[in-house]
Amino acid sequence: MSFENPTNNGNNQEEHKHGKPEGYQISRTDMNMLIMNYLVTEGFKEAALKFQQEAGLQEPALCSSLDERILIREAVQNGRIPEAIAMVNSLHPELLDNDRFLYFHLQQLQLLELIRAGRAEEALAFASATLAEAGANDRAALAELERSLALLAFPDPHSSPFADLLLPAHGQKIASELNAAILKMENQEYTNPKLCSLLRMILWSQSELDKHNVKYPKMTDLANATIEQPK
Incomplete structure (x- = not known):
């Protein structure tokens, strides 16, 4: 360079x-x-x-939280969503409680990891137990949930019309969304x-x-x- x-x-x-x-x-x-x-x-x-x-x-x-944000980003982008959520809760316990749509996005990534692994029954059970309420209360969340679950209708989800959800770019987008939320919690200028x-x-x-x-x-x-x- x-x-x-x-x-x-x-x-x-x-x-x-x-x-x-x-x-x-x-x-x-x-x-x-x-x-x-x-x-x-x-x-x-x-x-x-x-x-x-x-x-x-x-x-x-x-920033003071830079090292923590690096670990959280890595966890999100590598599909270790429960680990990322635990780190966020440790750093800022109120963040995901206050930003339910961001929390939904993280849980959606966890659902997508189950689908990616071919664990259809677990994916359906997880969606029913964890994401159904968000879908019922928010039209945007419902639309995203429906797109995620639609992947299960295809023998090869990576070849479906909703394959963009399984691309690394989608996880990176949510990781950046979470990163911005952490910075906002810390009253960073940008x-x-x-x-x-x-x-x-x-x-x-x-x-x-x-x-x-x-x-x-x-x-x-x-x-x-x-x-x-x-x-």
Whole structure:
């Protein structure tokens, strides 16, 4: 990974050709701070410290609960949901009592682990005993519960229309949701990475401009920051 400053040796025309005109370049310092904020907020301690050394930044201010958040995230993403819930209750006993939809999401992950393992009877019993009440009281929870249980109707759940629930990305999403809730409990200034908020703002702004048929330099590839000039 390189953190060298981009050179300005006559490449402006080439950058414009590829949809990255000089006027849209973000400074290396600002980009590094956005990346550091993402790593610290999301709980990637080792990556944050390594990035700090390689990018020549000041040592990041690490939250007091960072180590606990790392363990909780790992437990969630590895499917050890009861362990993750126990750690959350130890760290902030009132968190899951106050945020029932987040608690539902964690229990939903536990249900998905049973389905992933092919333990259909246990999955149905768990859903009936643990998740049915949430589904009865919340339409959003009911819809998610129905999608989860629908996986049982397919011989290979990974090939079903609801297979996205079994992808690592789904567990990562819930892990980030839980991480943000912990930061909120600790009155942290930022509960979500600034970079994610910035990308959401870009997408929203572009959507609003598109609705009004406004021509503007549009970011067509977020991963590579490719900007397409208006025709």
